[in-house]
Amino acid sequence: MTSSPRPASLPGHVDVLIVGAGISGIDAAFRVQSQCPDRSYAVLEARESLGGTCDLFRYPGVRxxxxxxxxSFPxxxxTGENSMADGDEILDYLRRTVERFGIDxxxxxxxxxxxxxxxxxxxxWRVTVEQRGGADGPRRSTVTCSFLYLCxxxxxxxxxxxxxxxxxxxxxxxxxxxxxxPEGLDHTGKRVVVIGSGATAITIVPxxxxxxxxxxxLQRSPTWISALPRRDRFAARVRxxxxxGPAHRVIRARNAAYxxxxxxxxxxxxxxxxxxxxxxxxxxxxxEAVREHFTPSYAPWDERVCITADADLFKAIKREEVEVVTDHIDGFVAEGVRLRSGRVLPADIVVTATGLRMLAFGHIAVSVDGExxxxxxxxxxxxxxxxxxxxxxxxxxxxxxxxxxxANLTARLVCRILNHMRRADLAAVTPPAEPGVREQPMIELASGYVQRGVRSFPRQGHRAPWRMHQTYLLDTLDIARASLGRELHGVPRASVRPAGDDTRSGG
Known part of the structure; x- marks a missing residue:
């Protein structure tokens, strides 16, 4: 995919600064420009291309x-044929979206x-950015914004x-x-060992x-896997x-409910x-294969249930193109991977699909008045x-x-907040901490990547407005009931001194 068109220069100041041009950032940009048309905005993307996760992952079979x-966006x-879409299809969809609405x-x-x-x-907010592509290497500068939205x-x-x-x-x-x-990696005729049993592994393997x-x-322990068709028959009938437009809304609502x-x-x-x-x-x-390799010790959705599109993983196992081994790694040797059982798995290529590292702010150092x-x-x-x-x-x-x-619910709420600030002539709003709220993890899954990183994430509370239901309908109703005037502390615009011309400087 080609790089996103880059405006000639960064603005000195915008009303809303969106960080990230993946699915969340594109959704946020559309909402701001359609629901807050009097607000200026910019989207900053660290990568050369838009797409976020969809652009980052380029492994075989990525979807x-x-x-x-x-x-997709409401x-x-x-309009594509596949319900379980490939990575390239999604990137093309995102590119067409930003071009259609002028977000690019x-x-x-x-x-x-x-x-x-x-x-x-x-x-x-005074935001420090680093731009690549210049003859003298990365260049630092600053942009200011009235509202900062991390996507x-x-x-x-x-x-x-x-x-x-x-x-x-x-x-x-x-x-x-x-x-x-790595671009151009040729695995034709090679012996491949894929370490892992999560969504990435079960996509790469077949x-x-x-x-x-x-x-x-090669998995240390089994994962719950469900097969879904790559093409949705219900969607085809509705379309x-x-x-x-109406077909998309009906299919989206039905699939979300399911x-x-x-x-x-x-x-x-x-x-x-x-x-x-x-x-x-x-x-x-x-x-026998299910008992040995596909019956986890934990309950379904204690960790995420992974999807195999068109049951391609199971079909590859049935055709004996794939062997599943459940064991622990003792170490590597020249010819492959040695297991605790003593067996050596010979390999020309080893793929370490061992999971992700969670990160709340994307390596951005956020501070309030220097703290x-x-x-x-x-x-x-x-x-x-x-x-x-x-x-x-x-x-x-x-x-x-x-x-x-x-993400779409969040972007719509952000626009409500922005419009509330404009109507009430507020320069700033803050949700004040509330005594008596019992803190809970933001994600309540036992997955390894979650347990490794969730402690560094914001917390949720045991009750509204600090609780996320993880249910679209309940969260929609909960957000609709939000009383911004009561729940957010506002700072009148008249009490804030003008920012002056301190908007940007080279670095």
Whole structure:
């Protein structure tokens, strides 16, 4: 994909600064320009291209891990054939979206935000950015904004989770990390070992099995896996009956209800859900394989249930193109991976699909009047603003449903806040910390990547307005009931001194 068009120069000041040009940032930009048309905005993207996660991951078979009708935008109907869309399809959809609505004219790519400091005296954020592409290397400058909206996702783009494997330096083959897939890697006729059993691994394994001599999926413990069709028959019928816009809304609502319903079914009836998933897998690959490799010790949705599109993983196992091994790694040797059982898995390529590192602010040092903001010391109000941090929003999507469903709710709430500030003539708003609220983790999953990183994230509370329901309908109703005048502390514009001409300087 080509780089996003970059405006000639960064603005000195904007009303709203959006950080990140992935799905969340594009959604936020559309909402700001359509619901707050009197507000100026810019989108800063650290990478050369828009797309965020969709642009970062380039491994074989890369696709969305949820259906595209809920992952796509409600204002831009999905017209492709696949419901489980490939990475390139999603990138093309995002590019067409920003071009259609003129959002591309506001995106500054290769522009990394490194710090943001709020000034209570001027009611402005002073944002330090680093731009690449100049003859003299990266150049630092500053931009100011009245409202800062981070759409940076929830994990580290610069590093994945990298467990230490004894003897890995002695391995004679190639070690590949999915997050940084090397361009042009040829696995044709090669022996491949993929370490991991999460969404990335179960996507890579069947894709590489088409051309590799042999592929082994090596897992320490099983993961719950459900098969979904790549093409949605219900969606196809609806699209034949209705125009694109109404059809998209109907399919999106139905798929969201189905996904959320399955999640709550798993949480309420874990034994029934366990039986449902194991029986479905057994019909594909047999009861013995399911008992040995696809029956986790935890209940479904204690960790995320992964999706295999068109059951491609199970089909590859059935065709004996893929072997699944459940064991622990003892270490690497020259010819491959040695297991605790003593077996050596021979390999020319080892793919370490060992998970992600969670990151709340995308390596941005956030401070308020010079005092650093530690995310874990703050509650997240309405899933959107940090307690005691002014004019600052954070997009945090669903983990049990498509990220976009929650991101869209958050962007709409941010626009409500901006319009409330304009009507009330406020320079700043802050959700004040509330005594008596019991803190809870933001994500209540037992997944390894969550447990490794969730302690550094903002917290949620046991009750509204600090609680996220992880249910789209309940969160929609909860946000609609928000009383911005009562829940947010406002600072009148008349009490703030003018910022002057202190908007940008070279660095």
């Amino acid at each position: 969305a891990d949820s259906d595209i009708y809920t992952l 204002f831009q109907p999905w 004219r506001h995106i500054h790519s290769a522009t990394k935000v490194v710090a943001a400091d709020w000034s209570g005296a001027t009611a402005r 940076t996702g929830y994990y580290d783009y610069e590093r994945g989770h990298e467990p230490e494997f004894p003897g890995i330096e002695s391995f004679a083959g190639t070690v590949v990390r999915p997050q940084f897939w 894709a590489m099995a088409r051309d590799a001599a042999e592929v082994t999926m 034949r009956l209705l125009p694109a 996904a959320n319903g399955f999640y709550h079914y798993c949480r309420r009836f874990p034994d029934r859900a366990r039986t449902l998933l194991t029986r479905a897998a057994a019909r594909r690959i047999g009861e 650093p903001v530690e995310p874990s010391r703050h509650l997240l109000w309405r899933g959107t603003m940090l307690s005691d941090v002014p004019n600052f929003a954070l997009c945090f999507g669903y983990v049990n449903l498509s990220w976009t469903m929650r």
